[in-house]
Amino acid sequence: MIAFREVVVRYRGSAQLALDSVSLDAVRARITAVVGPNGSGKSTLVRALVGSIPLVSGSIAVDGESMDGSTRRQRATRIAIVTQREEPAFPLTVLEYVSLGRYPHLGVWRSPTKVDRDAVARAFELTETQPFERRAITELSGGEWQRVRLARAVAQGGDAIVLDEPTTFLDVGHEMAIFELLSRLAAEGQAVLLVSHQLNLVARFASNMILLKGGRVEAAGEPAAVMQGNILERVYDWPLVVTRDPAVGAPTLVPLRVRPRSARVE
Amino acid sequence: MRFSRWTLLWLALGIAIIAGVMIGTMRLSLADLVHGVIGVGEPMPIAVVRTLRLPRVLLAALVGAGLGAAGAALQGATRNRLAEPYLLGISGGAAVGAVLATALHTPIALVPVAGFVGALVAVALTLLVARASGGRGDARVVLMAGVVVGAFANSVIMVALANADASAVRGALWWMMGSVAEASWTQVRVLAIFVAIGIGALIAFGRAIDVLALGDDTAAGLGIDVARVTLGVYVVGALLAAGTVSAAGLVGFVGLLVPHLVRLAGARTHRAIIGAAALAGASLVVCADLIARVAMPPAELPLGAVTALIGVPFFLALLRRLA
């Protein structure tokens, strides 16, 4: 649904390329994850998708149509983005906030219709956030806020949701809840594109993983193919092993400890 | 906001206007007011109502509405609750225009025009400086550019006043402290059109400002052209503020304080905030003008001084609430 083809991005004033010929596909009903160390270009990828940063070369297509051909609002009706951080400056209610997700459809002039109200209701239902409806977004806990943000993204009514590090500040329980939610959304037919640090969780939930380093794609494919000890060690520049988790059977990354002033590994 | 609160706002404005027309050096009764408006009875009350009180009270209301709405919109667009309508170097630029016109002894009618032109020049300069610094869409860069332009304007004012004669200095200072004492129906008409269009445009922007207030990246993800919308809000807000400045000089604190009060009262979406801020701002400035007229007879206090005096304790209370 979202296709990157040989995308090259460079930040103004920087000699290095932030993204170097990156190609990836995020298809419907699947969770696609982009992983990699800090500075590998993960967030840049999201920005390029939003249109915040111009492409030097390459193309990004949504459902076959190139991004250049559509307006921002049209794109926003097809793809919903949940950024890394969102600090609400004004205390809207959860209902008002989620309803803002319909903005790409309504613009400034049109009044909400039944279609819009239904989309909002569906969003609440899928993310199980109905109990929060009347609360102010400034009073939510971290986990609740993330779910509400997801609800807003679902309310946009597109076929793809892109999330940039959605579980960074969440505890394990809330983190799992979010991943389960993403799984459910994928089951509903959404193309979920996820940027995350959480290799182990990603390996359990994603069906497609793209490993970036220094703006280049180092490995791509099924989690089992990407979660290889030698590849990950090279990319993360840290000794580690990849095992199979006995409890759930998913590939699991285990970083190793290093004795000081010794290159030898325990 | 619930229906009843809107009624309250309109009611407050109505009462403020009536009080403003009735109270002054000469106390008028309600009957006098009515007679004055419809034009029957003694010539003196009619003259006072029609030529002196009504224009100035209405002008005060329009100034307050413009400043309240502009302040609310700018606070939303910059995601900064300390933003205010004179942000983009407007107060400095308008003051330069008016002070130069006063110091050069141009015809009195030209002073408001000079103020308006000065404000526009300052806004253009601010946006140019911001763009040259690489961040016209970045609120902080624009705010800083406004500070720079304002500082430059202040130095120009100081130079102009240093070489002016005493009466010109007094006149310039009086203008900078704000007043609706010389309100005329022409001014009211012109400002009314200005303010109506300006507030209308800002309310129309309302939903976009709500999205913008979520953050630049999120807003971009929702389909907003962040740079364009922000610029649009700046320009409309600046024009509104410049219009009020040219009519009444510098009236501070209104644009800063009223949006806070309105949000405290429960306005959440920016359509509501901007509309309510316009009404509340209008009431506030009408009351401030009333105080300015009756506090220290036979002289008149400058309007800007009264709004500041009212504003400061309110603001302190607000700070305590936030802390």
Place this chain on the structure above:
Amino acid sequence: MFFIRRKERLSSRLHRANRIRLVAVCSLVIASACAREAAPKQSAITDDFGDTLVIGASPKRIVTLIPTTTEILYAIGAGPRVVGRTMYDVSPKEVLAVQDVGNGMRPNVEAILSTHPDLVVLYASTENRDAAHRLRASGVATAAYRTDHISDMARVTRVFGRLIGDTAAAERTVDSALATVDRVRKQTATLPHPKVFWPLWESPLLSVGGGSFLDELLVIAGAQNIFSELPQPSPQVTFEELLHRDPDLILTGEVTRARLLLDPRWRTLRAVQADRILVVDSTIMKGPSARIGASAVLLARLLHPGVKF
């Protein structure tokens, strides 16, 4: 100062022949006998700052920083001694040839000193204290005067007369001015006094107040300033108060009059509706100078047309 210098010269020649000493003393006596000046060699005056200053010989190079004192100096014949004036001095016409030293308030001390004055006259307000101080420290006699009232004019003229050694000219000037003023005052005493409003500035609205010599002029010329009870020279007043006090006449300049006649706010005043706006020549508004008598006559004629003054 002149004296001190001569003494030093004498003492340095103490060792020389007595003959030279005698010649020197004789020259001094002859010089003083030849002097037309009847003035004392040293004048001690107290100015309006309360400072006493001693002025040696009669000042030959005067810098005057108040338009009023400029006019007074020219009136008593001290015009040729004036070597510095303010940028606002435009009368009498001869003063335009004199060097302009800038602003009279917070004056430019260096510009003043560049004219090598031996006397500087400036306005006695707190903002000028610093300049007066610095001028004195530079060795220049400085006198500060308030020239707000007609009584000030008489006082200052007499002081100047003493300084230049022509008290007769000073007395003539004062007497002639005051005589005219008294004459006008007596004549108008029996006439009806119209209520007058005299705006000095429109934005803010400033009126002639009780503290201004213009108020004195109005009384002399037979009118009643509606804001006379306010003590300041140019108090701020509100339009409504003005409307309330309902003046019979308004005094202002030609351009302003034309504008007031068209302004809807001003047209609420009875005086504007009936076009009872009298045009006043702004030069009489400068300050109480030697021409105060002529100003009184001018104003009286304006206020009471048909009466001979």
